[in-house]
Amino acid sequence: MTYYHKLGEIPPKRHTQFRQPDGSLYAEELVSSRGFSGIYSNLYHITPPTRVEKVGKSIFWKEEIADYSLKQTHLNTSNVETTGDDFLEARKVLLKNKDVSMAICHPTSRKMDYYYKNGQADEVIFIHDGNGYLYSQFGKLRIKQGDYVVIPRTTIYRLEWDEGPLKLLIIESANPVETVKRYRNELGQLLEHSPYCERDIRPPSELVTEDKEGEYLVKIKHEDMLHDYYYKHSPFDLVGWDGYLYPYALSIHDFEPITGRIHQPPPVHQTFQAHGYVICSFVPRLFDYHPKAIPAPYNHSNIDSDEVLYYVEGNFMSRKGIDRGSFTLHPGGLPHGPHPGTVEASIGAKETEELAVMLDTFGPIHVTKTGLQYLDENYPMSWK
Numbered sequence: 174m175t176y177y178h179k180l181g182e183i184p185p186k187r188h189t190q191f192r193q194p195d196g197s198l199y200a201e202e203l204v205s206s207r208g209f210s211g212i213y214s215n216l217y218h219i220t221p222p223t224r225v226e227k228v229g230k231s232i233f234w235k236e237e238i239a240d241y242s243l244k245q246t247h248l249n250t251s252n253v254e255t256t257g258d259d260f261l262e263a264r265k266v267l268l269k270n271k272d273v274s275m276a277i278c279h280p281t282s283r284k285m286d287y288y289y290k291n292g293q294a295d296e297v298i299f300i301h302d303g304n305g306y307l308y309s310q311f312g313k314l315r316i317k318q319g320d321y322v323v324i325p326r327t328t329i330y331r332l333e334w335d336e337g338p339l340k341l342l343i344i345e346s347a348n349p350v351e352t353v354k355r356y357r358n359e360l361g362q363l364l365e366h367s368p369y370c371e372r373d374i375r376p377p378s379e380l381v382t383e384d385k386e387g388e389y390l391v392k393i394k395h396e397d398m399l400h401d402y403y404y405k406h407s408p409f410d411l412v413g414w415d416g417y418l419y420p421y422a423l424s425i426h427d428f429e430p431i432t433g434r435i436h437q438p439p440p441v442h443q444t445f446q447a448h449g450y451v452i453c454s455f456v457p458r459l460f461d462y463h464p465k466a467i468p469a470p471y472n473h474s475n476i477d478s479d480e481v482l483y484y485v486e487g488n489f490m491s492r493k494g495i496d497r498g499s500f501t502l503h504p505g506g507l508p509h510g511p512h513p514g515t516v517e518a519s520i521g522a523k524e525t526e527e528l529a530v531m532l533d534t535f536g537p538i539h540v541t542k543t544g545l546q547y548l549d550e551n552y553p554m555s556w557k
Contacts, residue, residue: 175212175421176361176371180312180380181413187215204327204418206349214416216310219384220406226388229401234394236266236274238539245503247552248544251484251496255279260332261289261392261399264343267500267544268481270536271347272449275481275500278341285331288408291324292395294345297445297452298322299425299530301342301485301498305334310409311419312377319528320422321444321452323350328420329391329408340498342483342530348448368444373427376419383407425485425528430458435466439480442531453531457487459524469519472510479504479538480531487527494555501552504537512556 184191191199200221205213216222248267256279257263263280283305304317309330316322324330356367363370389404423444431441442453460468480503489495493512503509511519532538540548 175374175376175417175419177415177417178376178419179413179415180377181217181382181411183215183217183413183415191217193219199412204416206325206418211349212417214311214414214418216414217412219382219410219412222408224404224406225402226405227403229390229403231398231400233397234399235397236269236541236543238269239542239545241540241545243504243506244553245507245509245555246501246540247495247549247555248500248502248540248547249496249549250277250500250547251498253277253279253498253547255281258282260285265543266541267547268502268538269541270449270534270538272536273347273447273532273534273538274345275483275532276343276345277498278343279339280341283334283336283339285333287390287392288329288331290329290391290393291326291345292393293326293397294347294394295326295350295447296322296324297344297346297350298324299342299344299483300340302338302340303334304337305332307332307377307420307422308381308409309377309420310411311414313379313381314375314377314420314422316422317424319425321425322420322422323445324420325349325418330420344452344532346447346450350445350447350452353443353446353451368429368431368441369423369427373423375422377421380411380413381409382412383409425454425456425530428454428456430456432459433461434463435461436468436470437461439531439533449536450532450534453533455527455529455531457524457526457528460519460522467516467520468522468525469511469516472508474508475503475505477505477535479534479536480509481534481538483530483532485528485530487525489527489529494549494552500547502538502540510556 200218202216263278264276266276268275300320307314391402393400444454445452482501
């Protein structure tokens with residue numbers, strides 16, 4: 174749950190006359206979730222957002238699941254330098270189920286010459302490397318290395334990146350991405366024991382109003398198709414908006430870890446929730462301080478979830494042969510745990526500097542046909 178935010182000019186009351194300097198009405202648009210029962214924002218356009226100039230081509234855009242058996246899995250994507258030129262072309266979905274998908278995206282282009290709208294999924298873009306700006310109808314948002322950028326579905330946006338390395342992890346969610354329920358009070362405010370608070374959530378800071386006529390291409394993803402829509406006016410022709418629904422950034426470096434005398438279970442690292450899965454952040458932290466504590470995680474049998482880890486930075490204490498930017502998948506039905514020798518080696522360690530993003534799904538997540546090209550065939554036997 175985000176907090177109330179507004180930018181630009183808005184009328185005193187919703188759904189009332191709000192006129193432009195020439196006397197015509199601004200076009201109000203309600204962007205709402207869960208019908209009219211979820212969070213929403215009210216947007217005020219110079220031109221009605223319904224005024225389409227031309228509908229272009231549509232293409233099928235879906236990654237197929239591979240025929241793949243039950244295995245502990247390592248997708249070695251650590252040495253992948255680029256996955257394509259354009260932001261959409263460069264998305265390579267490696268893991269997916271009906272609730273969520275995970276893709277790597279290492280584009281060479283630093284600027285989108287079109288606008289993009291995901292009409293079927295919320296998106297979380299984790300910026301492994303890179304800095305830039307997210308522009309949307311809600312305004313300008315500075316984004317940087319280590320940020321989770323949460324983009325509600327139907328948000329129209331484009332990205333501009335600074336020069337330098339660019340490595341993105343993109344999570345698409347069939348259901349709304351929210352802050353963790355147990356860390357909120359009944360009014361939605363994050364509680365004192367939450368590992369982050371509203372001060373850490375960064376909304377768009379500056380409204381960017383594009384009021385010139387021209388040809389504006391919006392690529393819309395819907396029903397696993399990519400559709401081209403053309404307008405004479407910019408989708409960023411807003412003079413103001415207010416509400417609770419908007420894209421925002423939260424840095425993994427602002428996540429405050431929860432520690433204890435003995436090893437803490439993965440839910441203490443939870444950062445976001447959605448129907449069917451959770452997202453967790455492993456960050457630098459002090460290890461357990463019981464005199465006989467074992468910092469390495471214990472062996473664990475997932476009976477109702479699959480666990481995906483995306484390795485960001487540092488020395489991953491419980492794993493051998495896993496490098497920066499790789500994935501491991503430990504599926505339900507198989508126990509998993511630390512590699513041989515790592516348990517004893519962890520005893521006496523005081524802290525860790527590792528960074529990782531974890532996705533726990535409550536239904537099987539599958540390797541895609543694209544994911545198979547990064548498969549480490551030796552990983553399932555690496556506990557010998």
